[in-house]
Amino acid sequence: MNAPMPVSKSARAGRFITFEGGEGAGKSTQVRKLVEALSARGLETVATREPGGSPNAEELRKALLAGLVAPLGPAAEAMIFSAARIDHLDILIKPALARGAFVVCDRFADSTRAYQGALGSLSDEFIDGLERVTVGDNMPDLTFMLDVPAEEGLARAGKRRGDEAVDRFEAENIDFHRKLREAFRDIAERNPQRCVIIDATRPPDDVAADIWREVETRLLGQEASA
Numbered sequence: 001m002n003a004p005m006p007v008s009k010s011a012r013a014g015r016f017i018t019f020e021g022g023e024g025a026g027k028s029t030q031v032r033k034l035v036e037a038l039s040a041r042g043l044e045t046v047a048t049r050e051p052g053g054s055p056n057a058e059e060l061r062k063a064l065l066a067g068l069v070a071p072l073g074p075a076a077e078a079m080i081f082s083a084a085r086i087d088h089l090d091i092l093i094k095p096a097l098a099r100g101a102f103v104v105c106d107r108f109a110d111s112t113r114a115y116q117g118a119l120g121s122l123s124d125e126f127i128d129g130l131e132r133v134t135v136g137d138n139m140p141d142l143t144f145m146l147d148v149p150a151e152e153g154l155a156r157a158g159k160r161r162g163d164e165a166v167d168r169f170e171a172e173n174i175d176f177h178r179k180l181r182e183a184f185r186d187i188a189e190r191n192p193q194r195c196v197i198i199d200a201t202r203p204p205d206d207v208a209a210d211i212w213r214e215v216e217t218r219l220l221g222q223e224a225s226a
């Protein structure tokens with residue numbers, strides 16, 4: 001009697017927005033600002049992040065960011081990120097979209113494609129297949145690629161971290177982070193209808209203004225002109 005409603009694409013009344021980019025690009029900052037702006041319009045908004053976003057996925061996050069999965073290689077790492085993503089989608093994202101909420105997520109499937117796919121030299125076939133069985137029809141409506149030079153992002157992330165130890169990905173060398181930036185730009189260029197590259201070197205409020213303009217035009221179009 002109380003079985004959960006199956007959630008399919010047709011049941012998706014909400015909107016799904018993701019933020020991608022390298023370390024320290026400003027993703028978490030901009031997620032917070034966008035959630036504030038959407039909430040101020042009276043829209044139900046759910047802020048979440050990956051890896052994580054559900055209790056089981058948060059447990060997997062700890063292992064992933066501690067580097068416990070890295071020795072198994074990029075294919076295994078991509079699969080554990082994807083396992084966490086399946087739970088996050090089932091427990092949090094799909095139900096929120098079904099009831100009409102805006103879901104704003106700090107990193108999502110493009111991070112797997114960039115970090116494990118491009119940087120880990122996994123084939124497109126592998127990543128495409130993984131994305132298909134993990135995410136399927138639940139790809140984001142809109143993805144912001146926050147673009148900053150690798151040096152600047154790492155410097156910001158280092159300043160924020162203070163004395164805490166670097167995580168598994170921050171510990172990679174500068175060349176890794178340069179390639180990562182290219183990988184995100186490449187994904188955006190291949191998916192122009194979904195992705196917008198944002199110059200994230202500017203002050204946070206200027207970045208947020210660009211993002212809000214895109215959200216209004218692409219997702220709130222009818223309301224904005226009403």
Ligand SMILES: Nc1ncnc2c1ncn2[C@@H]1O[C@H](COP(=O)(O)OP(=O)(O)OP(=O)(O)O)[C@@H](O)[C@H]1O
Nearest residue numbers: 022023024025026027028029156157160202203204
């Ligand atoms: N546009 C900006 N200009 C200058 N500093 C910024 C900007 N946006 C964020 N910052 C600062 O840079 C640091 C990193 O920002 P934030 O945590 O939002 O980045 P992130 O992309 O989420 O990083 P990570 O990948 O490490 O989670 C923070 O100290 C934040 O205050």
Ligand SMILES: [Mg+2]
Nearest residue numbers: 027028029106
């Ligand atoms: Mg962050």
